[in-house]
Amino acid sequence: MELRDFSPIEMLALVGLMEYVIMADNFLTEDEEEQVGAIMQEIGTNRYEELIDEFDTQYAEESDFRSLLESIKRQEAREIIYGSILNASAANTLMGRESDLLDWLVNEWDINISFDGESE
Numbered sequence: 001m002e003l004r005d006f007s008p009i010e011m012l013a014l015v016g017l018m019e020y021v022i023m024a025d026n027f028l029t030e031d032e033e034e035q036v037g038a039i040m041q042e043i044g045t046n047r048y049e050e051l052i053d054e055f056d057t058q059y060a061e062e063s064d065f066r067s068l069l070e071s072i073k074r075q076e077a078r079e080i081i082y083g084s085i086l087n088a089s090a091a092n093t094l095m096g097r098e099s100d101l102l103d104w105l106v107n108e109w110d111i112n113i114s115f116d117g118e119s120e
Contacts, residue, residue, distance in 0.1 A: 003039065003042045003080075004042070009071060010072055010077045010081065012054060014039070014080075014081045014085075015039070015048060015051035015052060015055060016059055016065060016068065017081060017084075017085045018039065018084075018085065019056070020065065020098065020101065022035070022036060022085070022089055024097075024098050031087075032089065035087055035088030066104070069109075070108060075109075075110070078109040078110075078111065079109075082105060082106075082111050085102065086102075
């Protein structure tokens with residue numbers, strides 16, 4: 001599955017999580033910038049910005065955002081979204097609400113986290 005296969009809600013969830021987790025500190029590391037840039041390139045800068053505006057307007061409250069995330073049902077999309085966020089945030093230590101949200105997502109989306117070279 002690729003981003004072009006995402007539904008509008010799945011795409012909004014991806015961009016919303018990027019905004020919520022990666023942009024939370026208002027500073028992008030080089031790795032974060034690369035990840036965000038790759039997504040922007042794939043879906044288009046204008047579309048990415050439209051999704052950010054939609055996210056900021058409709059999901060300002062974390063409870064509303066969690067409801068959006070709960071509506072994502074395709075496991076493959078969940079894993080791509082979560083993996084994208086995890087890859088982009090790997091350089092930073094996530095704390096507070098961002099970490100709490102990602103921990104919640106692991107359970108909500110039934111995400112199995114493993115790292116290269118790690119056996120299950």
